[in-house]
Amino acid sequence: MQIVLKDFTKTFDGNTVIDRMNLTVRDGEMLALLGPSGCGKSTTLFAICGIHRVNGGQILFGERDVSNMPSQQRNVGVVFQNYALYPHMSVFDNIAFPLKVRNDSKADIARDVRTIAELTHIAELLGRRPGQLSGGQQQRVALARALVRKPDVLLLDEPLANLDAKLRLEMRSEIRRIQLETGITAILVTHDQVEAMSMCDRIAIMKGGQILQIDAPKDMYHNPRTSFVAGFLGNPPISFLDGRTMDGRFLDEGTGVTLPLPAGVTVANGTGLTVGIRPEHFGHAGDVPVRGKVVFAETQGRENLYDVALPNGALLRSVQPARDDVRPGDEVSWQLNSAAALFFTEDGRRL
Amino acid sequence: MTRNFANWPIVLVLLIISTPIIIMYAFLVIDTVTTSPPGSAIPNGFTLSHWRFLIDPTATGDVWRPTLTTILFTASIVVIVLGISSTAGYALSRLNMPFRRYFLAVVLVMHAFPLVTLIIGVFLVLQFVGLYNTLTGVVLVKAGLMLPFGIWIMKGFYDTVPWEIEMAGVQDGASRFTVWRKLILPQVKPGLFALALFAAIDAWGEYMLPRILAPSADFEVLSIYLNTVSDPDSTTYNFNLFKSVGLFYTLPILALYAIFRDRLMNIFGGGTKG
Structure with a gap:
């Protein structure tokens, strides 16, 4: 089902946290609300499920305006960060609770619970209590409970934040698999860009109650609209150099790095610009040599990360296939791929 | 388990300090089933005659009617305290109601007043509503006085x-309502249970309120009954009989305490186990 937020506004005690936000989540898509803490992503999620009342605008599920409907009538499945399982009930009763509340018949409940338990791979755990489950299993139960009454939309609030690294990897693909198999529209709230990029069809990056950009992960990564988006996506993060235009080229006076501006862009001489260079575009193939000193090196097995300090102190990060001929303190002259450089104006907009 | 210091000195000190209490309790039990010569504390014969009051109302009057009254008295108070504390505590913990903080503060202040400072006001109110000298009146007052504590404890659990x-x-x-009933209430069960025990023990032992607020009523709770038995001016005065009735009166509480000791401690833990 398609979810639409129209001019959605939320205020807390007179403070406007979200001001006239517009968002469309397509039918069957998984969308990530990504942003630093305090950007309003959880507030948006809780408004969609009805925990927060909207102060302005509309929330539409398909054609249905749910803005003033209580949570109970919205038919939304929510997975909370701490799973919020009912500790005094067995796994079966946890999953059956939404159906019992709806007064389904015993046979229907048993069948539906079994179906969803098989989908989430917890069929053999139905007799246990939540306290006897591991974090990943609890997560599956929470997912099953949210999905069992076939909601119009599934909301996930930082679902992986309480898991350890290995389980996180496993649950990432599991949640995605379950979402694809059920074909449900899903919204994922997270501050972790890896989660957002690996699990979702589209990402909405939020900051200060505004959506800065909505795009598929790949487009978002290669084509950020602002320097904030460019800096938020990517690990290790993008590095920025400040400079100005000179005869149609970008010049960083402190380091002498000169780069051609992207084709079709004309900027007045002397305009201040920032250039963003992703670590994979510095270090091996490229057309512009940059001299600097390696100040930090980290081995990750398959790849190495280097921080290179330029003469004026600016840092460029580099990701390269593992090598052991470069150590911290070495002077290097590495190639920079100017075609992949991203140019931003001083107020952060992409050229 | 390793310890930083030995246990026995502590046990010894506690034992010495508690000796008078232990001896007192021991004789409370021993004296009810023995006879001892006048002027001596050492018993010289076994007898069950002090317990005759259970079946023979001639000596002290019927004991079972006061017992039933006390059970009714206690049960009513427990029901009222649990009913109101579990709902009021939830409201104060969860609902965004006006004057919430103010109300909490007042509840706490109420808890701070000793009974005697309130008794004149309570008396006047009971007189006014016509519940003076009735069991209902005493139950309501006793329950009301326990509510601040109960509400506060339950709020902590919620x-x-x-x-x-x-x-x-x-x-x-x-x-x-379903959420409260089916999901929240089961989580605060340890608190409810401990509160029920506390209320029961407290109500069972209540002497002052029935004495003051229902002095000439036609009902008698066990504490009052015990008082009539122990009256040295009465014709039936018998110290061993008094102890037997006292033991009879104390046993349910001792039993409750012995069985549910762990759960009672919960009330200070203030929560469910994760």
Whole structure:
């Protein structure tokens, strides 16, 4: 089902946290609300499920305006960060609770619970209590409970934040698999860009109650609209150099790095610009040599990360296939791929 | 388990300090089934005659009617205290109601007043509503005086239940009442249980209120009954009989305490185990 937020506004005690936000989540898509803490992503999620009342605008599920409907009538499945399982009930009763509340018949409940338990791979755990489950299993139960009454939309609030690294990897693909198999529209709230990029069809990056950009992960990564988006996506993060235009080229006076501006862009001489260079575009193939000193090196097995300090102190990060001929303190002259450089104006907009 | 210091000195000190109490309790039990010569504390014969009051009302009057009255008295108070504390505590913990903080502060202040400072006001109110000298009146007053404590304790227990459980219940389609009844109440069960025990023990031992607020009523609770038995001016005065009735009166509380000791400690833990 398609979810639409129209001019959605939320205020807390007179403070406007979200001001006239517009968002469309397509039918069957998984969308990530990504942003630093305090950007309003959880507030948006809780408004969609009805925990927060909207102060302005509309929330539409398909054609249905749910803005003033209580949570109970919205038919939304929510997975909370701490799973919020009912500790005094067995796994079966946890999953059956939404159906019992709806007064389904015993046979229907048993069948539906079994179906969803098989989908989430917890069929053999139905007799246990939540306290006897591991974090990943609890997560599956929470997912099953949210999905069992076939909601119009599934909301996930930082679902992986309480898991350890290995389980996180496993649950990432599991949640995605379950979402694809059920074909449900899903919204994922997270501050972790890896989660957002690996699990979702589209990402909405939020900051200060505004959506800065909505795009598929790949487009978002290669084509950020602002320097904030460019800096938020990517690990290790993008590095920025400040400079100005000179005869149609970008010049960083402190380091002498000169780069051609992207084709079709004309900027007045002397305009201040920032250039963003992703670590994979510095270090091996490229057309512009940059001299600097390696100040930090980290081995990750398959790849190495280097921080290179330029003469004026600016840092460029580099990701390269593992090598052991470069150590911290070495002077290097590495190639920079100017075609992949991203140019931003001083107020952060992409050229 | 390793310890930093030996246990026995502590046990010894506690034992010495508690000796008078232990001896007192021991004789409370021993004297009810023995006879001892006048002027001596050492018993010289076994007898069950002090317990005759259980079947023979001639000596002290019927004991079973006061017992039933006390059970009714205690049960009513427990029901009222539990009913109101469990709902009021929830409201104070969760609902965004006006004057919430103010109300909490007042409840706490109420808890601070000793009974005797309130008794004149309570007396006047009972007189006014016509419940003076009735069992209902005493039950209401006793329950009312225990409520500040009960509400405060229950609020503490509700505070430890995560918000998300409530939100999850609402998302699952349950009404706020169903959420409270089916999801929240089971989590505060240890608190309810401990509060019920506390209320029961407290109500069972109540002497002052029935004495003051129902002095000439036609009912008698066990504490009052015990008082009539122990009256040295009465014709039936018998110290061993008094002890037997006293033991009879204390036993249910001792039993409750012995059986549910662990649960009683819960009330100070203020929450469910994760």
